[in-house]
Amino acid sequence: MALNISVLHRCILVLGCLLYSHSSQALEERSTDNTWHVVDVRSLFPSSVCSSSIEKDSNRLTITHRHGPCSPRPTNYKPTDVEILKHDQDRVNTIHRLVTSARKNTIGESLSVSLPAKSGIPYGTGNYRNFVVQIGIGTPRKDFIVEIDTGSDLSWIQCKPCKTCYNQTDPLFDPNLSTTFSSVPCSSTDCTKLDIRSCSKGKCQYVIVYEDMSRTHGLFVRDTLTLGRTDTLPNFMFGCGISNAGTFGKIDGLIGLGRNRVSLISQASSKYGAMFSYCFPSRSSYTGYLSIGKNTVSNVNFTSMVQKPDTPLDYYVNLTALKVGGQLLKISATVFAAGTVLDSGTDITRLPPTAYIKLRDRFRQLMKRYPSAPHLPPLDTCYDFTKHQRVQVPTISFVFSDGTTLDVNSTGLFYVSKLSQVCLAFAGNSHDSYLGIIGNIQQKTLQVIYDIANKKIGFGSGGCK
Structure with missing residues (x-):
C-alpha cells in the first residue's frame, strides 16, 4: 500500500510538472482567483528577430518600437536605461508644469509665462522607447516614420528646403514633388486653428518649442495622407518643418492624436468617426497597431x-x-x-x-x-x-x-x-x-x-x- 501511495505521489508530481512546464511556454498564467501571474523570465526579454502577428488593414497602421527589430528603419543605437528613464522623467516634469500653469491661468493667478490651454501645447517628444508608425504623405506617396503621441495635436514632418534640420534616416519631404501639396493661406480660417501662428508672404506658419528647447517651425500645409496600404485622407493639414532641432532621434516627425482641431483624429472624424484605438506590443520584437475610426472589438x-x-x-x-x-x-x-x-x-x-x-x-x-x-x-x-x-x-x-x-x-x-x-x-x-x-x-x-x-x-x- 505504501508503494502504491508513493507511486501515486510521483505520478501527481510528474503531472504537475508537465502542466507547469506547459503553462510556462505562455507569457503568463493567471490563477483562478485573479491574484497572481506566473511569468517565464525569458519572456521578459525581446528577441533579436521581428515576429509580427498584426495584419495590415486599410486604415490600420503597424506600431513598432523605435529601436526594435520590427522598426521600418532599424538602427544599431540602443539608449541606456539612464537615458530612457531621465527622458521619461523630463516629460513627466513638463506635463506637471504645463498643467499647473494652465490651471493657474484659468483661476486668474499671475504668471511670468502665459501658456495657451489647448492646441500645440508641447510637453516633450522623442522619448527613446516611444512607438512609431509609417505613414504616406503626398502624391505620389512618400513614406515617413513618425512618433505617435496622444498628448499632441499638430502633426509635422521635416521638409525641403530645410534651413536647419536634424539628421533623419529618410529623405526629407519635398513639396515640389507632390501634385496634391498646397500651403494654408494666412487669410484661411484653418490658419486660426493654430494657437501659435505667424504669417510670411501670405502663408500660414506654425512654431512649437518644447520644454527641452527642441523645436520645429515651418509652414502649415495640406497634402494627401495615406494610412495603411491604400486608404487616403485628402487635404490633411500638418506642419512642414524647415527649421527643426532637438532630441527627436532620427524619426521624420510626429502624428498628433489629441482631440483639438488640427489633430489627425479631428481631421479624420468626418470620414472615420471620432474614434481611434491602439495596442502597444509587449516586447520590441513584436508589433502592435494604430487604427483610425471604428474598430470591431469584443470583451x-x-x-x-x-x-x-x-x-x-x-x-x-x-x-x-x-x-x-x-x-x-x-x-x-x-x-x-x-x-x-x-x-x-x-x-x-x-x-x-x-x-x-x-x-x-x-x-x-x-x-x-x-x-x-x-x-x-x-x-x-x-x-x-x-x-x-x-x-x-x-x-x-x-x-x-x-x-x-x-x-x-x-x-x-x-x-x-x-x-x-x-x-x-x-x-x-x-x-x-x-x-x-x-x-x-x-x-x-x-x-x-x-x-x-x-x-x-x-x-x-x-x-x-
Whole structure:
C-alpha cells in the first residue's frame, strides 16, 4: 500500500510538472482567483528577430518600437536605461508644469509665462522607447516614420528646403514633388486653428518649442495622407518643418492624436468617426497597431473620458482605487483628486505618493521571496531573477469611479534592465497634488479604444502580443 501511495505521489508530481512546464511556454498564467501571474523570465526579454502577428488593414497602421527589430528603419543605437528613464522623467516634469500653469491661468493667478490651454501645447517628444508608425504623405506617396503621441495635436514632418534640420534616416519631404501639396493661406480660417501662428508672404506658419528647447517651425500645409496600404485622407493639414532641432532621434516627425482641431483624429472624424484605438506590443520584437475610426472589438470595458477644459491634456480618466494581488488597497479616493491622464508618450506610470507607497509596500510584501536589486531611479522596487526560470507575481489593477477595472498585463508590471535588475514600472509623484499618469508600459497588449464622440475610453485584453 505504501508503494502504491508513493507511486501515486510521483505520478501527481510528474503531472504537475508537465502542466507547469506547459503553462510556462505562455507569457503568463493567471490563477483562478485573479491574484497572481506566473511569468517565464525569458519572456521578459525581446528577441533579436521581428515576429509580427498584426495584419495590415486599410486604415490600420503597424506600431513598432523605435529601436526594435520590427522598426521600418532599424538602427544599431540602443539608449541606456539612464537615458530612457531621465527622458521619461523630463516629460513627466513638463506635463506637471504645463498643467499647473494652465490651471493657474484659468483661476486668474499671475504668471511670468502665459501658456495657451489647448492646441500645440508641447510637453516633450522623442522619448527613446516611444512607438512609431509609417505613414504616406503626398502624391505620389512618400513614406515617413513618425512618433505617435496622444498628448499632441499638430502633426509635422521635416521638409525641403530645410534651413536647419536634424539628421533623419529618410529623405526629407519635398513639396515640389507632390501634385496634391498646397500651403494654408494666412487669410484661411484653418490658419486660426493654430494657437501659435505667424504669417510670411501670405502663408500660414506654425512654431512649437518644447520644454527641452527642441523645436520645429515651418509652414502649415495640406497634402494627401495615406494610412495603411491604400486608404487616403485628402487635404490633411500638418506642419512642414524647415527649421527643426532637438532630441527627436532620427524619426521624420510626429502624428498628433489629441482631440483639438488640427489633430489627425479631428481631421479624420468626418470620414472615420471620432474614434481611434491602439495596442502597444509587449516586447520590441513584436508589433502592435494604430487604427483610425471604428474598430470591431469584443470583451472591452469602458470608463468615462473625463472633461478637464482647464488643462492642455485630453484623455483623463477618473481613477479612484488600486488593487494588488486582487486586494483593494485602503486609499481614499480623494488622494486621486488631481486627476489621472492616459498618455502614450510616458513610459512609467506615476501615482500620487500616498497611493504609490501603498501599492509598492503591498507589492514588496507579496514579492519577499525574491532577492531585491539596486534601485534604478525613479524606480525603487527592483528584483534579481537570475536564479529563477519562472516567477510568481501579484496582479495590479486600476479601479475607476464607475467600477470599471483595468487589469494590467504581466508584461506591463516591470521595467527590465537586465535579469538581475527587474523593476516595478510604477513611481510616485513628489506630491499628491500632481497629476497621475498611466504610462504606455502599463498599456501593453491591451486594446485601448478612444471613443471621443461618446466620451469614453475602453480597455480590452489580448489586443496584440
